[in-house]
Amino acid sequence: MPSDYDVPLRPELRGETPYGAPQLDVALQLNVNENPYPPSARVAAEMADAVRELAGELNRYPDRDAVALREDLATYLGHGLRGTQVWAANGSNEVMVQLLLAFGGPGRTALSFTPTYSMYPEYARDTHTRWVVGQRAEDFTIELDAALALIAREEPSVILLASPNNPTGTALPLQRIEAICGAALAVGGIVVVDEAYGEFRRAGTPSALELLPRYPNLVVTRTMSKAFALAGGRLGYLAARAEIVDAVRIVRLPYHLSAVSQAVARVALANSAELLARVDELRDTRDETAHWLRSMGLQVADSDANFVLFGGFTPDRHDVWQQLVDREVLIREVGPAGWLRVSIGTPTEMDAFRDALTEVLDLPIEQGETT
Ligand SMILES: *Cc1c(COP(=O)(O)O)cnc(C)c1O
Numbered sequence: 471m472p473s474d475y476d477v478p479l480r481p482e483l484r485g486e487t488p489y490g491a492p493q494l495d496v497a498l499q500l501n502v503n504e505n506p507y508p509p510s511a512r513v514a515a516e517m518a519d520a521v522r523e524l525a526g527e528l529n530r531y532p533d534r535d536a537v538a539l540r541e542d543l544a545t546y547l548g549h550g551l552r553g554t555q556v557w558a559a560n561g562s563n564e565v566m567v568q569l570l571l572a573f574g575g576p577g578r579t580a581l582s583f584t585p586t587y588s589m590y591p592e593y594a595r596d597t598h599t600r601w602v603v604g605q606r607a608e609d610f611t612i613e614l615d616a617a618l619a620l621i622a623r624e625e626p627s628v629i630l631l632a633s634p635n636n637p638t639g640t641a642l643p644l645q646r647i648e649a650i651c652g653a654a655l656a657v658g659g660i661v662v663v664d665e666a667y668g669e670f671r672r673a674g675t676p677s678a679l680e681l682l683p684r685y686p687n688l689v690v691t692r693t694m695s696k697a698f699a700l701a702g703g704r705l706g707y708l709a710a711r712a713e714i715v716d717a718v719r720i721v722r723l724p725y726h727l728s729a730v731s732q733a734v735a736r737v738a739l740a741n742s743a744e745l746l747a748r749v750d751e752l753r754d755t756r757d758e759t760a761h762w763l764r765s766m767g768l769q770v771a772d773s774d775a776n777f778v779l780f781g782g783f784t785p786d787r788h789d790v791w792q793q794l795v796d797r798e799v800l801i802r803e804v805g806p807a808g809w810l811r812v813s814i815g816t817p818t819e820m821d822a823f824r825d826a827l828t829e830v831l832d833l834p835i836e837q838g839e840t841t
Pocket residue numbers: 503560561562563564587632635636664666692693694695696701704705706
């Protein structure tokens with residue numbers, strides 16, 4: 471092959487690298503907010519049976535509209551939602567791209583508040599949508615007056631609000647989401663509340679699903695990758711009014727969601743009680759981890775998700791990250807300078823994380839450390 475071929479990449483993509491967390495072969499994987507508990511042998515067997523059954527029909531395309539799956543998702547979400555108000559794709563990341571394809575685009579603006587999910591600006595770039603960010607407050611919530619002023623000035627077509635936010639774990643109060651929905655409506659924009667971590671909310675933190683009847687421009691996205699322990703299944707979805715779902719259907723690829731994905735997700739949903747059974751335990755482990763980090767004098771962001779963002783240490787964060795990797799603990803170097811994010815694993819995994827961090831940061835050894 472000639473070596474001097476200059477691939478005719480779009481100019482604004484030149485020099486860009488594919489984004490993603492380092493995939494390292496390290497014993498403790500606490501870096502991409504996966505659920506550490508795999509499906510039980512019984513649920514795994516049920517998934518395998520479902521795939522075996524449909525394998526003989528894989529010469530046929532799947533249900534393009536995933537009607538049965540969307541009904542199941544609506545039932546799972548509750549709030550009186552129907553299948554026509556739900557849309558599903560290969561992870562909520564694909565849902566997000568579809569939303570930007572339908573509602574963003576040339577001459578249009580997408581707005582979010584940093585620090586937040588690092589994929590959003592890439593999807594704006596890929597869909598030729600202008601990208602504007604406001605700053606989150608010191609405590610990582612969104613300061614309403616500044617947000618409303620920014621919305622009035624920029625007139626975004628799409629506002630992306632992760633709640634609970636990644637990488638900070640911050641959930642937004644519903645009144646603020648309501649105010650933002652109202653302001654977006656006034657400038658003709660939709661509001662996407664990304665609830666990828668919705669199931670991990672602390673007691674008393676409501677879901678934006680409650681607001682759907684009142685705001686026609688509200689979209690709530692969810693995923694089966696985190697609480698449902700189905701990251702490998704690639705299934706994300708949204709709930710919104712049927713007109714928004716119909717708009718997204720215009721830009722989706724034909725047969726985007728494979729028959730295998732649909733079948734596996736339906737088995738997972740039929741077993742939601744079992745798959746979600748560990749969520750309470752993960753929440754407790756999260757709160758314990760946050761408590762321990764604080765007791766060590768570190769700064770910790772309040773988290774409604776299955777990870778904790780911590781800072782307030784003096785060494786360079788990359789050095790801390792690397793020294794943890796050297797001790798077989800992989801966490802995530804993400805978010806504001808000087809902070810690191812650790813996903814919540816099993817209690818045993820978190821013990822190992824605490825031991826490694828104690829060594830790396832030379833923290834005081836806790837008396838009578840519990841598990
Ligand atoms: C993990 C995550 C998602 C979900 O991604 P999938 O594509 O569904 O696996 C969406 N939004 C945020 C903020 C996330 O952290």
